[in-house]
Amino acid sequence: AQSVAQPEDQVNVAEGNPLTVKCTYSVSGNPYLFWYVQYPNRGLQFLLKYITGDNLVKGSYGFEAEFNKSQTSFHLKKPSALVSDSALYFCAVRDRYNFNKFYFGSGTKLNVKP
Amino acid sequence: SQTIHQWPATLVQPVGSPLSLECTVEGTSNPNLYWYRQAAGRGLQLLFYSVGIGQISSEVPQNLSASRPQDRQFILSSKKLLLSDSGFYLCAWSDSLTEAYFGQGTRLTVV
Secondary structure: OOOOEOOOOOOEEEOOEEEOOOEEEEEEOEEEEEEEOOOOOOEEEEEEEEEOOOEEEEEEEEEEEEEOOOEEEEEEEEEEOOOOHHHEEEEEEEEEOOEEEEEEEEEEEEEEEE | EEEEEOOEEEEOOOOOOOOOOOOOOOOOOOOEEEEEEEOOOEEEEEEEEEEEEEEEEEOOOOOOEEEEEOEEEEEEEEEOOOOOEEEEEEEEEEEEOOOOOOOOOOOEOOO
């Protein structure tokens, strides 16, 4: 079965510092991986994806993620955090072999302090 | 461009009452459609998914059902709501190659 894990419930970072939100995956075959952000009482917004190609993928709002096959990780990063980045972040994997279902991690709450 | 609409945004229903949440997608055809529930502002649980009209698969046994009467319409229903049905319900769509796109969600409170 395909799955992703987010080992941190919460990440705290000061504004202007780099941030990393961790995600590890367990999939059969080549993974389709995604990051989403959710603000309170809103739907999830797509940030970026890894399908194939370069291991470093760039997405919306200055976010990027690094795909590491040997470590089965897909960590979300940003060089300089903003207070407005404070939100709930989800890593997801797409099960291409089973009706294209998406499975989400448990979410990581990012707090960026001024 | 594609858009997804989900309504209502909030709903307060008494225990034992019926439920109908609707989701429609515009600008695409034959999308994969999904219903998720998010409890306590955290993880998403996949409830139902559909790859075509009338084709519904359930991920977990529960008090809810789903239907897809038209290509771009996905409905979540219940005949009798339970307190445990409270939560944040999210509809999403994707095609065979892309990420999933989500509606704005429905906050359901069963009282």
